Amino acid sequence: MKRSGLCAVAGLLLLPSIGLADLQGGDPNLAKGKAIAFDMNKGNCLACHMMAGGDDPGNFGPPLIQMKDRYPDKTVLRKQIWDATEKNPSSVMPPFGKHGIMSESEIDQVVDYVYTL
Amino acid sequence: MSRLSVARLLQAVFLIVLTMVSNSALAVNYQALVDADVRKFQAYIHKEFPDVRTADFADGVYAIDSQARKQWKEVEEFPPYDLAVDEGKALFNKPFANGKSLAGCFPNGGAVRNKYPYFDEKRGQVVTLEMAINDCLTANGEKPLNGMKGDLAKISAYIAFISRGQPIHVKVESAAAYKAYLKGKQFFYAKRGQLNMSCAGCHMEYAGRQLRSEIISPALGHTTHFPVFRLKWGEIGTLHRRYAGCNENIGAKPLAAQSEEYRDLEFFQTAMCNGLSFNGPASRK
Numbered sequence: 239m240k241r242s243g244l245c246a247v248a249g250l251l252l253l254p255s256i257g258l259a260d261l262q263g264g265d266p267n268l269a270k271g272k273a274i275a276f277d278m279n280k281g282n283c284l285a286c287h288m289m290a291g292g293d294d295p296g297n298f299g300p301p302l303i304q305m306k307d308r309y310p311d312k313t314v315l316r317k318q319i320w321d322a323t324e325k326n327p328s329s330v331m332p333p334f335g336k337h338g339i340m341s342e343s344e345i346d347q348v349v350d351y352v353y354t355l
Numbered sequence: 356m357s358r359l360s361v362a363r364l365l366q367a368v369f370l371i372v373l374t375m376v377s378n379s380a381l382a383v384n385y386q387a388l389v390d391a392d393v394r395k396f397q398a399y400i401h402k403e404f405p406d407v408r409t410a411d412f413a414d415g416v417y418a419i420d421s422q423a424r425k426q427w428k429e430v431e432e433f434p435p436y437d438l439a440v441d442e443g444k445a446l447f448n449k450p451f452a453n454g455k456s457l458a459g460c461f462p463n464g465g466a467v468r469n470k471y472p473y474f475d476e477k478r479g480q481v482v483t484l485e486m487a488i489n490d491c492l493t494a495n496g497e498k499p500l501n502g503m504k505g506d507l508a509k510i511s512a513y514i515a516f517i518s519r520g521q522p523i524h525v526k527v528e529s530a531a532a533y534k535a536y537l538k539g540k541q542f543f544y545a546k547r548g549q550l551n552m553s554c555a556g557c558h559m560e561y562a563g564r565q566l567r568s569e570i571i572s573p574a575l576g577h578t579t580h581f582p583v584f585r586l587k588w589g590e591i592g593t594l595h596r597r598y599a600g601c602n603e604n605i606g607a608k609p610l611a612a613q614s615e616e617y618r619d620l621e622f623f624q625t626a627m628c629n630g631l632s633f634n635g636p637a638s639r640k
Contacts, residue, residue, distance in 0.1 A: 285567050294568040298561050323551070330561060332550040339549055339606075 271351025274344050281340065281348055286331065290355055298330060305355050316349045385533040386526065389626055392540070396627045400575040403562060412576035413634045419563055420570050427638065436512055436584040436636040439591040443513030446506055451495045457510065460491035468518030468633045472525065472622045474532035481535050481618040485511055485593060489613070502612025503596040508582040512591055515582065515635030523579065523633060525626040539623025542616060543574075548607030554620075557601075578625045580637035587640065594621060 275281040276292055283289060286298035295301075309315040317324060320335030334340045340348065400412065407418050417424040447457045447465055461467050471484040482490075488510055489499040500507035527536050546553045557566070558574035565571070581594040588596075595617045599609035610616050 296565045296567050296569075298564050298566060328556075328560075330552055330556040332552070337549050337551055 267347060268351050268354060271347035271349070274340065275348045275351055280344065281334070283348075283352075289352075302352055302355050305353050309353070312349065312353060315353065316345065319345055319349060319352070383530070383533075385530070385536075386528055388533065389525075389527045389536060390629075393627055393629050397575060397630070399559065400562070400573050404573065410631060412573060413579040413628075413631050415576055415580065415637070415639065416570050416572035418576065419573065423570065423640075430638050434584075434636075435586070435638050436582075436591055439509045439512045439582075439584065440516045440636065442506075443509035443511070443516075446510050447513055451492075451497050453495055455495055457488065457491055460487070460494075461514070464517065465514050466518045466521070468515050468635070469521035469523060472618065472625055474527065474529070474535055474622065476529055476531065479531055480615065481622045483613065483618050483621055484514060485595070486613050486618065488514075502593060503599070504588070504590060504592045508591045508593050508596075511582050511593060512636040515580075515633060518633055519635070521633045523625060523628045523631050525622065525629055527626065535619045536623055536626060538616070539619035539621070542620045543623055548602065548605040550605040550607075552605040554601065574624065574627065576628060576631060578621060579628055579631050579633055580635040582635060583637050583639045585639045591636065 272291075275283045275289070278285075283302065284292040284295045286296045288295040288297065288301035288303075290303075305315065318331075321333040322329040322331035323333055323336075332339055334348075335342065335345050397409070401407075401409075404419055411418040414424070414427075417427045450456050458465060468484065471487060472481050474480070475482045485502055485507055488507060489502075493499050500510075527533050543554045546556070554574065557571050558577070562571050562573035578594060581597070582591050583597070584591045593612060595612035595614075598617050598620065599612070602609045
């Protein structure tokens, strides 16, 4: 079974990133990005990813943590969200930009928010 | 030779070649091709869930999640589908306007669950149990029933109930049957909808994982236990209703119950369950 072993680890790692998100929580752009990411009819990232502050996360994909460290180049992160099948053709992650699930500006907002995780 | 006769000649040669090709195709053992697929399919699931016995996959997600299984077992002690089975029995024996009944269309007292789905060589298409019930109705001057829920699901539930334990052995023995099987297979593996997801993506690759709080069932066992009483529906519904729901969830157009696409999909999915037993109806979340 492919249960993600990362999840157990993530529980520990999440604590500092919650603090980080809260620090920047006052930014309305980030708040909007978070709302879109959590919205079941938009990003619905929680369906598949553990994210700080989100309830009932799924575990199809890895926890979204330490994004700045892992994505020094923010445009790489945006690409993953715009069309995950570019990097992994068989990815189950929906191509949010390519299939118009989110608008370009919504994606920008989600990227900005996810980058704080 | 005039251009026309050259064309005629070419046409004739083409036809001869075509006949030769299809004649040699007759020699293809389609069942062996399908059996090989079944072995590969089931081996993949067994590798993902090495502790689960083959027969237990008929219990869907409850085969792989012991906590959910305990709750489900409690629900099944007073099965929420009991009433539907009783009503289905009454409908099965109820006389039509012409005095006959569904019982007249089905042998073995109606315990025919494992005769379906099958490929009807004469009609050139897959016939499902629900389709056969509706065929019987229309042949007797009655109106066909809604393919998603209601009376059709109840009759199907009764037939499934009295057929419990019948082994699944879908046969694919002709080029036409294999073509229908391949269409179902293609449907199962193709990405579709706005979310660009396939049945296989969730129910093979990510089976056992969680989508939000829902654990995804492995595709092995998907068709053994339908129709199901879903707590979410609050009533009994057919396999094709579930197909439509999963299609909708990924932003794909749900197809009509008993559409050719869904019948072919059921044909493929049930073939993948060869070796398991029918155990419907069942309750599900």
